[in-house]
Amino acid sequence: MASGSTNRFFASLWTCLLAGSLLLVNCILVRVEAAKGDANPSVKPGDDFYGYANGEWLAHVSLPAGQHTYDNRIMMAEKTRDRVRGLIQESAAAHVPSGSVAQKVGDYYASFTNEADIEAKGFAPLTDEMGRISAIANRSTLSAYLGTTLIREVDGLTANSDHVFGVWVNQGFEDADHNLPHLWQGGLGLTESGRYLDSSPQAVELRVKYQAHVAAVLRLAGLADSDTRATSTVRLETSIARAFAPDSDAADVFKQNNPWKRGDFDRKAPGIDWDAYFQSAGLAKLSSFLVWQPSAVIGVSALVGSEDIEAWKDYLRFHLIEHYAQVLPKAVRTEGSNFYGEILSGGAEAPDRVDEAIDATNGALGEAVGQLYTERYFSGDAKRRAQAMARDLVTAYRGRIANLTWMSPSTREKALAKLAALEIDVGYPDTWIDYSTLKIVPNDAFGNMKRAEGFYHERDLAKLNQPVNPVEWPLNVQVPGAVIMFSPNAEFFSAAILQPPYFDAEGDSASNYGSAGAGMAHEITHSFDELGNIYDARGRLRMWWSDEDRSRFHREAEKLAVQLDGYCPFADLCLKGKQVLGESVADLAGLLVAHDAYVLSLKGKADVVIDGFTGEQRFFRAFAQRWRRVQNETALRKQITTDTHPPGEYRSDTVRNIDAWYKAFKVAPSDKLYLKPDARVRVW
Numbered sequence: 001m002a003s004g005s006t007n008r009f010f011a012s013l014w015t016c017l018l019a020g021s022l023l024l025v026n027c028i029l030v031r032v033e034a035a036k037g038d039a040n041p042s043v044k045p046g047d048d049f050y051g052y053a054n055g056e057w058l059a060h061v062s063l064p065a066g067q068h069t070y071d072n073r074i075m076m077a078e079k080t081r082d083r084v085r086g087l088i089q090e091s092a093a094a095h096v097p098s099g100s101v102a103q104k105v106g107d108y109y110a111s112f113t114n115e116a117d118i119e120a121k122g123f124a125p126l127t128d129e130m131g132r133i134s135a136i137a138n139r140s141t142l143s144a145y146l147g148t149t150l151i152r153e154v155d156g157l158t159a160n161s162d163h164v165f166g167v168w169v170n171q172g173f174e175d176a177d178h179n180l181p182h183l184w185q186g187g188l189g190l191t192e193s194g195r196y197l198d199s200s201p202q203a204v205e206l207r208v209k210y211q212a213h214v215a216a217v218l219r220l221a222g223l224a225d226s227d228t229r230a231t232s233t234v235r236l237e238t239s240i241a242r243a244f245a246p247d248s249d250a251a252d253v254f255k256q257n258n259p260w261k262r263g264d265f266d267r268k269a270p271g272i273d274w275d276a277y278f279q280s281a282g283l284a285k286l287s288s289f290l291v292w293q294p295s296a297v298i299g300v301s302a303l304v305g306s307e308d309i310e311a312w313k314d315y316l317r318f319h320l321i322e323h324y325a326q327v328l329p330k331a332v333r334t335e336g337s338n339f340y341g342e343i344l345s346g347g348a349e350a351p352d353r354v355d356e357a358i359d360a361t362n363g364a365l366g367e368a369v370g371q372l373y374t375e376r377y378f379s380g381d382a383k384r385r386a387q388a389m390a391r392d393l394v395t396a397y398r399g400r401i402a403n404l405t406w407m408s409p410s411t412r413e414k415a416l417a418k419l420a421a422l423e424i425d426v427g428y429p430d431t432w433i434d435y436s437t438l439k440i441v442p443n444d445a446f447g448n449m450k451r452a453e454g455f456y457h458e459r460d461l462a463k464l465n466q467p468v469n470p471v472e473w474p475l476n477v478q479v480p481g482a483v484i485m486f487s488p489n490a491e492f493f494s495a496a497i498l499q500p501p502y503f504d505a506e507g508d509s510a511s512n513y514g515s516a517g518a519g520m521a522h523e524i525t526h527s528f529d530e531l532g533n534i535y536d537a538r539g540r541l542r543m544w545w546s547d548e549d550r551s552r553f554h555r556e557a558e559k560l561a562v563q564l565d566g567y568c569p570f571a572d573l574c575l576k577g578k579q580v581l582g583e584s585v586a587d588l589a590g591l592l593v594a595h596d597a598y599v600l601s602l603k604g605k606a607d608v609v610i611d612g613f614t615g616e617q618r619f620f621r622a623f624a625q626r627w628r629r630v631q632n633e634t635a636l637r638k639q640i641t642t643d644t645h646p647p648g649e650y651r652s653d654t655v656r657n658i659d660a661w662y663k664a665f666k667v668a669p670s671d672k673l674y675l676k677p678d679a680r681v682r683v684w
């Protein structure tokens with residue numbers, strides 16, 4: 001997200017692994033998938049269900065060196081990353097037909113890893129663009145150049161805009177029929193405005209180091225007087241930072257809903273020659289925009305009018321080099337990883353070139369790699385099985401919503417309409433991005449990156465004239481993750497998250513519903529809870545709960561908060577029920593709905609017994625295995641104090657609220673986890 005803001009347009013659960021910065025490269029743990037062999041049958045399920053389901057696994061797993069946490073998600077990310085690396089490297093080594101998806105993937109990767117070629121070219125690939133910056137002579141040509149920087153986002157959703165405005169094409173906040181350009185703030189090398197404005201000694205020191213970094217980069221590119229240029233660049237960025245919206249606004253999507261007509265830019269934000277800007281950005285014909293942070297548009301535009309043109313030119317030169325640093329000589333890359341890795345991110349190791357190349361290939365050709373991934377690891381049958389489960393979950397949800405007592409009848413109607421309209425996509429898209437017009441060639445890392453950016457920009461511009469597509473995938477299927485879009489009303493579960501131990505396309509259905517099913521239902525819940533209640537069935541910003549619904553919901557949820565408050569992993573530290581309530585309610589709803597869906601899937605027949613375990617037992621065991629995790633004390637304490645998700649063991653204890661769990665494991669009043677029927681919480 002732009003400049004570190006949190007965005008309520010999407011919530012995501014498993015997406016913490018999206019960036020690919022997994023710190024897992026050296027993990028030597030042998031992969032162990034959840035199975036009965038991981039359980040410890042000597043533990044009584046009613047006393048310690050988490051220990052019962054995971055005892056063996058917990059006894060044999062150890063934290064990989066240098067890590068504070070290890071769990072299913074990390075294991076899956078690591079396994080998937082190995083697979084993706086293998087696929088990309090195979091494509092690079094293979095002789096595949098020119099123009100094929102594998103050729104593009106292979107050549108993108110190979111050119112990126114051809115460091116000798118990149119070194120030999122030096123800064124020559126930037127010559128044309130540097131010339132365009134040098135030719136800037138007045139406010140109009142400056143504005144026109146700034147317009148061209150709007151195209152440099154491969155992924156508007158997650159990219160951190162490294163130029164003054166970022167753009168993302170999506171439906172409007174109130175208009176579900178048309179795609180609009182959403183403009184947001186950007187252009188700060190230090191990404192957060194506070195880093196420029198804070199007067200603490202640490203912030204002051206960071207700015208000194210950043211300025212030295214800017215100077216070093218300009219010097220490496222052969223620019224004279226690099227110190228002077230760096231001083232004015234950081235000064236300009238500081239002025240841009242002053243125009244940024246307060247961080248607190250980021251959590252409030254209503255503050256981002258600022259429809260501007262084309263004429264508003266001239267009227268409200270003088271300085272930029274907006275005709276020239278939108279012309280070169282390819283947006284000249286548009287009349288409607290959404291401006292997320294008006295203060296930034298107004299402030300930056302004023303700076304175009306007031307600041308020295310030469311200062312702008314140095315700023316643009318620096319950001320141009322930074323933007324393409326990964327495909328420029330090693331000295332620039334090393335300078336970048338020294339500053340951004342060690343100083344800004346606190347001592348991360350210099351990235352491995354192969355890892356960088358894998359990330360870059362996934363970034364530029366995400367759905368091409370996705371095609372290779374699903375061809376090998378996620379079949380059409382797997383997709384059909386996951387779709388059938390998703391359908392059962394929706395049917396089960398319909399039943400739950402229809403019977404909710406805390407929703408008023410009119411709210412319930414809206415919830416049912418939203419559920420009926422919800423688009424759930426699993427595995428991979430029905431239609432992949434067509435890369436046929438994107439030329440990827442060997443030994444041209446810079447050109448490949450630039451052409452890929454242009455390709456996506458053209459796609460974005462084309463979208464402005466097309467109807468809203470609710471099934472456009474916002475994440476790569478080869479990344480274990482799920483994304484709730486809210487606007488449009490759609491959720492996505494990648495092929496890579498639908499793998500063991502969460503989902504086994506050829507395995508036991510009961511376990512699939514208990515694990516992946518409960519996870520999917522958790523996410524679906526967010527579309528109807530306090531996150532999703534501000535978006536209607538078509539993803540428009542519209543509150544559809546009433547105040548009465550809200551207070552009745554809180555009354556129900558409060559009972560779960562009290563239950564959570566009672567979990568105390570340390571003598572001096574208990575869970576904070578309120579802090580984890582939203583996620584715990586979604587866990588509870590997810591488990592209830594997944595169980596209903598599992599029962600539905602049996603169509604009245606009894607499930608088979610496998611290795612002595614009934615379907616009901618396997619369902620709940622898989623749920624508890626989903627949450628297994630080892631972490632050191634510091635990490636566990638930090639999670640309890642700051643995270644909105646409870647530690648795995650207590651997520652697993654959600655089963656205490658489900659009547660069927662008591663029956664499946666004959667849990668008795670004398671057991672430690674037993675709750676009297678009237679103490680079991682429902683909410684959904």
Ligand SMILES: [Zn+2]
Nearest residue numbers: 013526583586
């Ligand atoms: Zn959640």
